[in-house]
Amino acid sequence: MSQEPQTITLGGGCFWCTEAVYERVRGVLSVESGYSNGQLANPSYEQVCSGQTGHAEVVRVRFDPAQLSLREVLEVFFAIHDPTTLNRQGADVGTQYRSGIYFHTPEQAAVAREVLAEAQTAHGGKVVTELLPEADYYRAEDYHQHYYARNPDQGYCAFVVAAKVDKFLSTFKRLVRDPA
Template sequence: MPIDESTSTEHLETYVLAGGCFWCLDALYQKVRGVAEVVSGYTGGHLDNPDYRSVCSGTTGHAEAVAVSFDPSVIPGDVILDMFFTMHNPTTLNRQGYDIGTQYRSAMFPLNDGQKADFESAIERVSELWADPIVTTIEPVGPFYIAENVHQNFYARQPGEGYCQVIIDPKLAKARQKFSPWITEPATAQ
């Protein structure tokens, strides 16, 4: 799927973000008012048409990422980016919790110079909130390969799965507290 400036339409903007396992980012953004679509996929690597197994091997250079399309007249891009930095630890290089490897890196893939400036500002803004330096990279956007269907909207389809309960639920609870005006579900819903 080509993700470039033309991906953002007149009313929607698309951010391509990698913050560890794409299931976590997808779980939150699927619940956010103003988000029209979330697509999990792979980007930033050197292999054409990678699949989950090859990306997990750490040899393709790809990151697990999401393409988040949102309406900036409903939710500001700054809020989308603040959510990104809330849902993962941007101070750990190539690691999110138990997930280790370059496929779990913290990275942002701007589609244009305006997004690059927004991403740089977001990193600067959130760096004050973390004791350790931010290691999030801003990388050129390359081809975005849509992940297999099982990875799309994973949390909503499998909330009882162990990873969802142990890893994603606490992150969603934190996001609900910080961003409750933007979350479309009641705080007690799972």
């Protein structure tokens, strides 16, 4: 793959959790919360939460492959959410919380297939993560962007998001961004 920045779109349950982790990963240039792979144009958060739009809550992760490989991006992804629960992450239930890798290039799809197969083996064949091209992506509302960074003491952030961030920090020390 080229050394130009790449973008991959990931659905790992609530986008606040996934975004908060990737904002701490060395080599990640930007993270944006949004909605992907649904049927309604420009859906609102409320519409996505209704389960009627078909969208997943996702993050678009833009990264520098000279510092962070797609394989590493996906290894973090599988470590910070439960890829074996269909349409659910913890207490968050609905199709918008499904596990998904939404690729942007055929090369990304090939790497994702390899990592997904490894995850299947590690989880006894129970992984339900979908692997599809990104489609119908829409940026989430401004108040969702960098939500954990702006609201660390909010209840969900303090208990659910913080636990995922802590798991990343302890599991992937070599990938933790230097505090700047």
